[in-house]
Amino acid sequence: MYELRMATLEINNLHAQVAENGERILRGVDLVVESGEIHALMGPNGSGKSTTAKVIAGHPAYEVTDGEILLHLDDEDVADVDADEDQLSWNLLDLEPNERAALGIFLAFQYPAEIEGVTMTNFLRQALNAKLEERAELFEDEDEEADAEEDEGFETSPMEGPADDGEVGVAEFQQILSEKMELLDMDESFAQRYLNAGFSGGEKKQNEVLQAAILEPSIAVLDEIDSGLDIDRLDDVAQGIERLRDEQGTGVLQITHYQRILDYVEPDRVHVMLDGEVVMEGDAELAEKLEENGYDWVREQVYA
């Protein structure tokens, strides 16, 4: 695929509210995740974990009222796109969701969308190519941009067609997909099924990890990837997450309610959210403490 990318996600004093009704959800979140690390973001229902994930990805239902989300790229690792110095730090809040994806942000959804009629293969190949193309555009300097607009032709439809320059072709993609599916212990037939349509809860979660494996993000935010998984699948998914880190150097921000998945994927850091803020941080032991004492204990510690 393309070259390994190291990056740091830095969230400073993030405030966000529901766009529709002004309900304040995030009240100053601070968080740093680096490529190659696994972080757990824990907290009771309604503490703002999922909102944090959605705001990082750019969900239009939330309005950011203060703070910033920065993505710093490591210059040695963006050599393949010929980045200028000022292209090494991005404020994600200025970018569309697909542009964030192109820079290496991935969100695994708690409830992934079901898209009828679009096969996994077509979807993933198109997503991968869109990401590569968008990335080239983001790093393009302005002269090149003007050139590119001129010869912008007809885009290839999802019905195959000759691949444009730099695109991953059908055959090459099939191979990548088969390999990644095998690693996740997914049946070959998945490739021709419609995206998440009629998938069981567990299959959907496996599929989110598969997508991350194919799109090779520098930072993956996994929103309750462990919910609805039986033990066998939990094991497959956990191994998949570890491979993201070990083989692709992906930084993982794992949002979870329970400590269970952390037995499989040991976090480097644990952050605890309460009422829209990160109120406690620690290493893997913190998660165990939470498991024993519950979130009331956190509340007592923080508000004592």
Place this chain on the structure above:
Amino acid sequence: MSSDQDHLQQTDTEERFDFKKDSKAAYAAEKGLTEDTIHAISDDKDEPDWMRERRLRALKQFQAMPMPTDWPGQPDLSEMDINEIVPYIRPDIETRGGVDDWTDLPDEIKDTFDKLGIPEAEKNALSGVGAQYESEVVYQNMLEQWEDKGVIFCNMDEAVREHEEIVKEHFMTNCVPPSDNKFAALHGAIWSGGSFVYVPEDVTVDMPVQAYFRMNSEGMGQFEHTLIIAEENSEVHYIEGCSAPKYSAFNLHSGGVEVFVGENAHVQYSTVQNWSKNTYNLNTKRALVEQDGRMEWISGSMGSKATMLYPSTVLKGRGASDNHITIAFAGEGQNIDTGAKVYHNAPNTKSTIESKSISKDGGRTNYRGLVHIADGAENSSTAVECDALMFDNESTSDTMPYMEINESKVDVAHEATVGKIGDEDIFYLQTRGLDDDDAKQMIVSGFIEPITEELPIEYAVELNRLVELEMEGSLG
């Protein structure tokens, strides 16, 4: 990938459809519609008297019938003035009835069909091709292997002369009589061109037969007639494509299609229509199906200002079956009113109707359908599924699936969904790298996938392309 597909990929679809040529005509009827118009057409075609009589009778019926105005949600036809339409234009070609070699066509016509990719498609995947320019068929060709088996594929005017008895028996008699509706009557009066397909007993034509209709002149009407007769145990797939460039004055397309499906025969009729946005597209299409016969209608309705099209099937014989698949797309200022009609007039008959419609930027789609099960048509079954996808709150979609069930031992299933394209779905795809437009396009191509997967590959590609172009709002 076949080279056919390559060709379709490489030709820009928009360019292929929205271009116009200078009109050179050998004969053009005056605007408006009187008995004189009929005589002029009949004289020019040198028709037998019975056909002239039928035209004159149909004209009377047309004049006596009121315009349809009271259907709920129907397209507004009030701006359409039949007297402003040029009903008949014969292109300037020496050989009446068309040539059988593309190179013999005048350049302007040859260019048109080259741009549409028709000669290329013929080389690669078709049993026969007919191409109509304005009112007349300009090209007609059939592979020898089918001719040898007695298959006839010729233009309708030629059929009137060469196969007079069979045409006289079937032409607008008991399938689509002019009295069916006002536009069927209009069609009966001034029809011109179209295709005649005859498949003898026990012959399976295993490559599709294709016709392409093209309107090039401003303010004209096209009224081609298609007559398909499939005898016992035969099989044929007929494909029709239609287009017109954009002009300021409106055009009218009012075609007539009659299909006779013999015992245990199978006919598939596929059409992808892409009219310019000032065309009124008002058609009457019907099939009569004998015992154990099977009829399939596959329609993609794109473009036009207003479309009213409800292919219908009469299941006459025991065990006859019907399958309808329709897709409609309405953008700004368009009202696409389509549907299906099926009459179950015998026991053990079966029908399925699948309809998908997409509306965007204030466009309107309607599904208007009728399933009639006659008393005595026991053990019959029907399944109707209509899905509508809307892009925004300005667009409209209505579903009007009428059922008339006069028999109790039947199985009737009906499902309808109307939904707006989901913001969460779009966001999900965006987080995977697709921009807003590509995300919507992917959702739409998935929505129509059950239809495109039924089409021959080159038509599926074409349909997807047209949908993409519609979504970019770039088709004229």
